[in-house]
Amino acid sequence: MRPRTFEGGIYLLGRKEATQNKPIEDIPLPPEVVIPLHQHVGPPCDPLVQKGDRVLAGQKIGDTDTFISAPIHASFSGEVKAIEPHPYFTGTEVLSVVVVPDGVQEEVRLEVPDQDKLTPDRVRSIVREAGIVGLSGTVFPTHVKLSPPKERPIDSVIINGCECEPYLTGDYRSMLESTESLIVGLKIILMTVGAKKGYFGIGVDKAEAIKRIEDLTAREQNIEVVPLDTKYPQGSERHLIKAILGREVPRDGVPMDIGVLVQNVATTIAITQAVREGKPLMERVLTVTGPGIKNPKNLKVKIGTLVKYLIERCGGFEGEPGKIIFGGVMRGEAQFSLDVPVVKGSQGIVVLPKEMAEISSPRPCVRCGRCVKVCPMSLIPTFIVTYVMEDKIDEANAAGVLECIECGACGLICPTEIPFIQYIRFAKNILLKERKT
Amino acid sequence: MWIILKAALSMAGLGLGLGIILGIAHKKFAVEVDPNVEKILNVLPGANCGACGYAGCEGAAEAIAKGEAPVEACVAGGHEIAEQVAHILGKDVQRKRKPTVSLVHCKGGKSKVSHRYRYDGIPSCSMAQQVASGPLMCTYGCLGFGDCVRACPFGALSLDGNSIPQVDVDKCTGCGLCAKTCPKDIISLVPKDVPVIVFCNSKDKPRIKRNICTVSCIGCKACEKVCEVDAVVVQNNLAVVNYEKCNGCGKCVGKCPRDCLNFLELKA
Numbered sequence: 039m040r041p042r043t044f045e046g047g048i049y050l051l052g053r054k055e056a057t058q059n060k061p062i063e064d065i066p067l068p069p070e071v072v073i074p075l076h077q078h079v080g081p082p083c084d085p086l087v088q089k090g091d092r093v094l095a096g097q098k099i100g101d102t103d104t105f106i107s108a109p110i111h112a113s114f115s116g117e118v119k120a121i122e123p124h125p126y127f128t129g130t131e132v133l134s135v136v137v138v139p140d141g142v143q144e145e146v147r148l149e150v151p152d153q154d155k156l157t158p159d160r161v162r163s164i165v166r167e168a169g170i171v172g173l174s175g176t177v178f179p180t181h182v183k184l185s186p187p188k189e190r191p192i193d194s195v196i197i198n199g200c201e202c203e204p205y206l207t208g209d210y211r212s213m214l215e216s217t218e219s220l221i222v223g224l225k226i227i228l229m230t231v232g233a234k235k236g237y238f239g240i241g242v243d244k245a246e247a248i249k250r251i252e253d254l255t256a257r258e259q260n261i262e263v264v265p266l267d268t269k270y271p272q273g274s275e276r277h278l279i280k281a282i283l284g285r286e287v288p289r290d291g292v293p294m295d296i297g298v299l300v301q302n303v304a305t306t307i308a309i310t311q312a313v314r315e316g317k318p319l320m321e322r323v324l325t326v327t328g329p330g331i332k333n334p335k336n337l338k339v340k341i342g343t344l345v346k347y348l349i350e351r352c353g354g355f356e357g358e359p360g361k362i363i364f365g366g367v368m369r370g371e372a373q374f375s376l377d378v379p380v381v382k383g384s385q386g387i388v389v390l391p392k393e394m395a396e397i398s399s400p401r402p403c404v405r406c407g408r409c410v411k412v413c414p415m416s417l418i419p420t421f422i423v424t425y426v427m428e429d430k431i432d433e434a435n436a437a438g439v440l441e442c443i444e445c446g447a448c449g450l451i452c453p454t455e456i457p458f459i460q461y462i463r464f465a466k467n468i469l470l471k472e473r474k475t
Numbered sequence: 476m477w478i479i480l481k482a483a484l485s486m487a488g489l490g491l492g493l494g495i496i497l498g499i500a501h502k503k504f505a506v507e508v509d510p511n512v513e514k515i516l517n518v519l520p521g522a523n524c525g526a527c528g529y530a531g532c533e534g535a536a537e538a539i540a541k542g543e544a545p546v547e548a549c550v551a552g553g554h555e556i557a558e559q560v561a562h563i564l565g566k567d568v569q570r571k572r573k574p575t576v577s578l579v580h581c582k583g584g585k586s587k588v589s590h591r592y593r594y595d596g597i598p599s600c601s602m603a604q605q606v607a608s609g610p611l612m613c614t615y616g617c618l619g620f621g622d623c624v625r626a627c628p629f630g631a632l633s634l635d636g637n638s639i640p641q642v643d644v645d646k647c648t649g650c651g652l653c654a655k656t657c658p659k660d661i662i663s664l665v666p667k668d669v670p671v672i673v674f675c676n677s678k679d680k681p682r683i684k685r686n687i688c689t690v691s692c693i694g695c696k697a698c699e700k701v702c703e704v705d706a707v708v709v710q711n712n713l714a715v716v717n718y719e720k721c722n723g724c725g726k727c728v729g730k731c732p733r734d735c736l737n738f739l740e741l742k743a
Contacts, residue, residue: 128607129606129607129608130607130608372592374591374592374607375591397595400597457596457597460596460597460602460605460606461597461602463605464601464602464605467605
């Protein structure tokens with residue numbers, strides 16, 4: 039039987055060979071960590087510590103009163119060296135707490151009740167206090183997702199194990215190495231939102247993970263493992279739901295509107311660790327990889343570790359680096375500094391050598407229609423971009439520019455190398471600003 | 476022969492008949508146009524720049540004739556055009572607008588400011604601004620892709636060798652379209668008659684500014700001290716000229732150690 043999938047999209051070379059069989063490694067103590075106070079969707083946190091204070095690993099160092107936000111925790115015990123703006127992976131500066139680890143690694147944990155006394159509300163409050171956000175890069179606070187309003191109940195929960203971006207293998211390794219936590223996490227989520235059925239959506243290229251999870255959930259009536267085609271962007275919420283449940287998320291809506299909750303693998307494991315052990319979110323698994331890295335690895339990294347230490351840990355650059363990308367090559371952000379810290383949403387660091395990072399200048403559209411064929415949102419990217427080029431933002435809006443999920447398939451397939459996503463983001467920014475005012 | 480004559484006659488007959496119908500329609504269904512609209516339209520510059528807020532010069536002319544817009548509505552035209560428009564309508568010009576000229580408050584450009592990264596994207600300032608505020612170390616400085624040059628309907632701006640837009644003072648009408656386009660907000664309209672300009676827009680700390688740009692205002696206050704009418708003040712690490720007070724004596728110009736406080740070079 040052909041694995042399930044969605045319409046459109048693009049088959050990419052996985053390029054995961056370099057790291058998919060390497061176990062997740064810990065890294066030694068870095069000389070300092072920089073923990074940004076804004077690592078989630080929502081307003082930034084206010085610092086709860088002062089310069090010179092001693093903090094413990096897992097101690098809350100930033101929080102706000104807003105519902106849509108998540109607190110920030112110290113990842114090492116040590117002294118607060120400074121609270122100052124520091125470069126962030128988006129290219130801007132964000133107020134950050136600089137901690138010099140003392141090497142003792144004295145930890146504080148959250149208070150958790152006995153596992154049989156867990157209630158949905160208790161889980162939500164633990165998840166919030168643990169500062170858990172969507173670890174796939176969306177960084178949407180998880181406790182908000184776990185609190186569906188009464189009139190929109192959730193019946194299905196999907197764990198997203200697609201990892202459809204090339205090079206990245208962090209989720210795959212976690213699925214193999216923390217399978218039990220993953221399944222427990224799904225059960226906790228099912229209990230919290232009161233859903234009947236849980237699904238694992240996993241790409242068929244991760245056969246080993248599919249087998250392991252199938253073996254461990256064979257007796258569970260309400261958990262199903264669904265093998266999915268390894269097409270990009272299969273890991274997008276909408277396309278995952280379409281492939282597994284055949285339901286369509288409304289154009290302006292969210293999965294909650296059709297009774298579905300999607301969680302990423304790393305987030306689910308983090309929920310288990312918080313609810314079972316009271317461990318706040320202060321580390322994550324990420325892949326440091328790409329042809330521009332000497333010794334690619336899967337690493338378990340404390341939040342706030344600077345990228346330069348990770349590169350060092352992986353043997354440094356292979357040749358001259360051309361592009362250093364935070365996240366995946368399709369949707370990530372290129373960096374100009376190695377002094378940026380790892381944050382909750384960092385899935386990986388991909389280094390491309392110079393010859394792979396060359397960009398040739400765009401030529402006029404030849405109207406081949408390939409972008410239309412690959413667009414997973416059934417838009418007509420070439421029309422949208424032509425409108426933006428002509429400064430016709432309203433027409434671009436009518437053509438659906440705001441529905442674009444910025445997967446980048448159109449730009450990749452384009453034979454004339456038109457930078458689709460830059461035009462589309464430009465139009466989206468203007469429209470979203472207008473909508474706010 | 477007869478065929479040709481028949482054809483010619485029938486065409487002539489048709490032409491005459493339809494002509495008469497058109498003539499009647501012209502009289503009967505005539506749309507009354509305020510004759511002033513056409514007169515005003517002839518006086519206006521005709522660049523359709525839109526700086527007045529109406530859709531082109533015709534829209535502005537209609538609004539002025541109806542009295543919805545003041546006689547000095549045309550921004551690009553300045554005082555002279557306002558007077559002509561006022562003459563057509565038999566009104567007076569209410570307030571006298573000082574002739575202004577647009578100016579780029581940055582001298583940095585590609586050779587004088589250090590870069591953080593190489594920008595490979597779409598060559599446009601507003602596009603580059605989206606990528607971490609542009610490739611320059613100075614996040615306040617001119618990106619030099621010429622969005623303002625393309626926005627100018629009068630051809631008054633051009634990029635110099637250092638990718639900094641230069642204003643042709645004779646062509647500039649002070650319509651302000653370039654200032655609206657600039658994503659860095661470094662273009663402002665300054666009065667033509669008091670030509671002391673600060674060529675820096677950065678509110679960074681002086682220490683940072685000194686390192687990343689050779690022509691930055693470092694807030695040394697040399698200009699503030701020498702000014703006799705308190706027209707130059709350093710605010711947020713940046714010298715600002717108050718054009719209400721400035722008398723254009725130019726004492727400050729010679730004092731600037733960074734060459735970023737200058738006279739506007741008016742072409743003779």
